[in-house]
Amino acid sequence: MMSDRWINPNDIVIPSYDGMTQRRNDGDVMARQRVALVLVSPSGGGKTTIMRRLMPTEDNLVAGVSMTTRRPRPGELDAVDYTFRTQEKFDHVARHEGMLENATIHGHSYGIPRVPVEAALAAGIGLAFAIDWQGHRLLKRALPGDVVGRYLTPPSVEELDRRLRMRGDADEVIRA
Numbered sequence: 001m002m003s004d005r006w007i008n009p010n011d012i013v014i015p016s017y018d019g020m021t022q023r024r025n026d027g028d029v030m031a032r033q034r035v036a037l038v039l040v041s042p043s044g045g046g047k048t049t050i051m052r053r054l055m056p057t058e059d060n061l062v063a064g065v066s067m068t069t070r071r072p073r074p075g076e077l078d079a080v081d082y083t084f085r086t087q088e089k090f091d092h093v094a095r096h097e098g099m100l101e102n103a104t105i106h107g108h109s110y111g112i113p114r115v116p117v118e119a120a121l122a123a124g125i126g127l128a129f130a131i132d133w134q135g136h137r138l139l140k141r142a143l144p145g146d147v148v149g150r151y152l153t154p155p156s157v158e159e160l161d162r163r164l165r166m167r168g169d170a171d172e173v174i175r176a
Contacts, residue, residue: 034121036143037061037128040136041152044163047130048081050152054128064117064127067093070108073167083113101131101138112139121146 039047055063067083069090078084085093090109094102102111112129120127121143131139133151140147154160 034060034124034126034146036064036117036121036139036147037126038136038139038147038149039128039130039152040133040149041130041154042132042160044160044167045154046152051128051130058126058128061126061128062120064112064120064129066110066112066129066131067099068108068110070106070110100142101135103132103134103138105132110135114142117143 039050041047051063055061063080065079065081065083067085067090069085069087070082072078072081072084076082076084087109090111093099093113094111098114099111100114100117102109104110110131112131112135117127129135129139136147136149140149154163
C-alpha cells in the first residue's frame with residue numbers, strides 16, 4: 001500500500017519513490033509501477049511551484065493536465081497548466097468520457113478526464129497532479145493502488161494570504 005506524507009514546500013525536496021516497487025511471493029522485485037503522484041495543498045500552497053521544479057528532474061514522470069472552466073491566469077497555457085474549456089465542453093467530457101475526479105471550486109468546474117490518465121498509466125507513464133485534498137481523495141478512489149499523495153503545508157497563513165493576493169485571486173477566494 002502506498003502512503004501519503006506531509007512535506008514543507010519550502011524544502012522543495014520531493015520524497016523519493018520508496019515503497020513503489022512491489023514484490024512477488026518469490027521475493028523477486030517487479031519493475032517499478034507507474035503511479036499518479038498527487039501534490040495536495042490549498043490554493044496558493046505551493047503545488048504548481050513544486051510541480052514546475054519537479055518535472056525537469058524526473059524522466060519517468062509527466063505533468064497530468066486537469067480541465068477547468070476558469071479563465072487562464074497570466075502566463076498559464078492551455079493544455080500545459082490546465083485544459084481550459086467552456087462549461088458546455090467540460091460537461092460533455094464529464095458525461096461522455098468520464099472524470100476521475102471533479103468539483104466546483106469558487107464557481108468554476110475542475111476535473112481530471114479519465115481517458116488520457118488511464119491510457120498513460122496503462123502505457124507505463126507516471127503522472128503528477130497538483131490538486132486539493134478533495135480531488136486527491138476522489139482520485140485515490142478512482143485509481144486504487146495507483147495514487148501517491150504528498151501534502152504540502154504553506155509556511156504560514158499570512159504567507160498563504162500574500163501568495164493568493166500576489167496572483168490576483170478575488171477576496172472571496174482568499175477568505176475561503
